[in-house]
Amino acid sequence: MGVIWNYLGDPAHWSGSDGVPARVLEHLEYTFLALAFVCLIALPLGLYVGHTGRGSVAIAGTANALRALPDFGLLVYVVLLISGQLPASLAYLLPSVLVLVILGIPAALSATYAGIQAVDPAARDAARGMGMTGSQVLWRVEVPNALPLMLSGIRSSMLQIVATATIAAYVSLGGLGRFILDGQSQRDYSQMAAGAVLVGVLAILLDLIVAGIQRLVVSPGVTGRFRTAGPGRRPSLVTSSQEGSVVPTT
């Protein structure tokens, strides 16, 4: 483990466009860019499918099919397919972000619709009985109740994106994966290991931040219902069979 600290302890590795802070920022940039698109697509779609019950079979099928595809292969294939048709400045960024978005969608989408569908039908009926309209039921009853699952879905998507963005260094993307790939080609293990540690720490920190947000925004009345799921708050196979499953990071 010593070699890692030697690399990270060298001030020369902490400045410039290939220094640690610059790479961390790049990695965060890709992650948030992709995650923003994932939320823009997956959340409205998940809310619609969950609320109306339309298309849930198609969504589950597509999400499962996407999971069977190897992320790394999909990344390389999309880059080869479309990078030739793009201006040089976008040739690597755009396809990579596109793949990050595609891979990030299933977790957030299936968790959102499963979260909405898992809302206690009695609560939904009561809300209607009180005279709430369809959109009021959605925003005041279904979304607050589904929030824990929705956020853990977004958490899984985010981790998936962080991990895949690392691999995307192979197709010339920047970010922390550069240390691993450049270290590999220069036969410099300390650089590779330093990159690996940084990615791991980044993933854990981001996960903790979202977990913190989750604690802040979820109504305390709702969390009581999920206490049996354990403190990890990851949707488990047992407690939410419709949800599909936890998406493994790449």
Next chain:
Amino acid sequence: MITYLQDHFQQTVERFYTHAWLAVLPLVIGLVLAIPLGWLASRYRRVYPGVINLAGLLYTLPSVALFVIMPSIIHTKILSPINVVVALTIYTVALMVRVIADALIAVPAEVRSAAVAMGFTGLGRFLRVDLPIAVPVIVAGLRVAAASNVGLVSVGALIGVDQLGSLFTEGFTLFVGSIVLLGILLCVLLALILDTTIVLIGRRLTTWQRAVA
């Protein structure tokens, strides 16, 4: 794609086998390790949060990072396939511990009481009553783990472990999309074979019911 397959048939078959081994071995080792851990977590409620949180933390780590860190922890060579096997075993255990613990907790109390009344004790009851009842849930978890393992093994090509993932790096270097596509199709085929195998084994193990999740 067909021409490539004809020219590199032997090599591709070997890569397919290596890929299969690298995906299946961690699955088996991971399951064997996760059963006692899951039992501990289900039996002692104080152990549960610790085990589940640790599993969640390990699952957070990106695979490339884990592949690269392995040599400095277990003192293997950087290019050794053992790194991939150990890293994927960690993921499998992290996923399965929770599945198994929750499945064992969900075994109905009356079934357990009936088993005790029939004279089952300790390990015998666990192996012949609790575990079989948990099989459908364990099968569901294994299917997820198998699919993810197949995908993750291909990432090993980045650190020089030769398997189907090498088709991705080769295709990228040669700028030939069809080689990459071949790799993707073979990965999906392998994932399908593993999935079907797991489902069939699950059915054999639960002859009393046909409802496999």
